[in-house]
Amino acid sequence: MKKYLLILFCFLCVLGSAQEKVKELGLRLENYKYPYPVSFFKVNAQQNIYEMAFMYVEPENSNGKTIMLLHGKNFNGAYWATTIDALTKEGFSVLVPDQIGFGKSSKPEYFQYTFQQLALNTKKLIDSLGIKQLDVLGHSMGGMLATRFTLMYPELTQKLILVNPIGLEDWKLKIPYQSVNDWYQQELKKDYESIKNYEKESYYAGEWNEDYAKWAKLLAGWTLNEDYSLIAWNSALTYDMILTQPVVYEFEEIEVPTLLIIGTRDRTALGKNLVSEEVKATMGLYDQLGKETAQEIPNAKLVEIENVGHLPHIEAFDRFIEPLLEFIK
Template identity: 40%
Template structure:
């Protein structure tokens, strides 16, 4: 096995328990808030109220052995629990950063609200978490959907964000220009019919995964071992709401207005575009040119650049950890 493959294998061992294949139904299912799915560091819960509903926001707060006085806020994507940041947490704490890693409300170990999700609400929740922890300013490192949230936070609370690293972000185009609106009930029915193997193929196709098939299994498991949970329907409704949030609340028009130093780190093979299967066939090929979109947007910004890593897909920080870490630390060191 190559050193690259060994590194990826070690990284995924850090974020997931030893587990049977996703198709194994003999185990007790995870809870709707991923009860039973271990995270790499202790998880705390922050009480919140969103639209009159009492909720709790899960987060990890990881201290470095030798603090440099700075904090990094890691923002996760839509299809992954925040535990997948484990190798990046290790890199950052090793460089002296305190690292705060929330699960946004609606995801991971956080509450699944009954109402709709909105980026503005998630942004307020995240600032409330920083306030709770006594953190005035943070470096924000975000992946995928987390990149869209990071843009909202940086625009709404510019004095709280010092640097912005957008890791294979989605939202670099306005998906409404390609995809017609889809009823939540239709999406919910499609998601409910999806099998573990179908989801595996979906991830491999949409995210250009470079990970060996058996190492994708923890991501499959985190989703499908909660399907027999008593509250699965609540999780499903929240998951579908997150798609509608991405579709209805574009941020691409705000990206050129960012004032913080910004680094895009893109996988050259990442062509992820939420909603592409619902677009007219003639438009699908135009969607998801993410590396080129990042370069174009960076050229329009006050202080930004885009770095593209070859032979990497949507999970660029797991596909090319050494190159990713080097770019990340060099940028934050400025």
């Protein structure tokens, strides 16, 4: 009996230790410091005023060029820290917004999320800073937004860079329809372990370390907040946006020079948990999707990074930044 009690005690200690690693985070990450000073831009949208957080980092010796970095769904502007450092050293001004519903930006109780609305919000921010032209880089969901922004505002966009963007395939053709309420219920069940397991499988091919863990802990920190239901609701709304507003059919309309940086080991795809193993095996195959997308986009260049997953700028920074700098210089 004492043996079993000892085992139980050890298990609870390990569990408690794991939970202590995740810090409760504020609704707008008030208690989390970004790598550069954060400003706030007021956006008038959908009969309300929202605050859009952003970092605007200017170099000591400017080359006169600006690049905008757009975050993915499970992230915020903070994960661009090393990219910002490298770009400013080369003379680039760097704009890094948190979209409404993400990071340090407002979390609406009601909002109709569309990529067009997010692109419009972002253009208003750009206009407020007096930026006339810029390069646009988007990662993951940010790649879908970057594509929509470029299609809407080609006169602003000099070059487009897509880093393991999602939306290279139309998932709603493969997965059963999920209502916003369905996505919301899934989000409410999340914790650090579930977030870690998803990212470990889809992003990193079973590998895990503290560099990967700190971004999972950011998401998990929100699950400990008493207002997590509001974050979960916004997340559910953006899942619906991603699945119902594909950009894959419009790649041929892109007019600007485009660079695709693809970690070929990536297997990210929404709704893989909703389909059979047979269908799942056909989703998120970035070693194929990168090539197919490069053929669809006029004037596109493809750089494939072998044995790298969903986050090349985190997992293999040197192999990510070299082709990026070569393309935008």
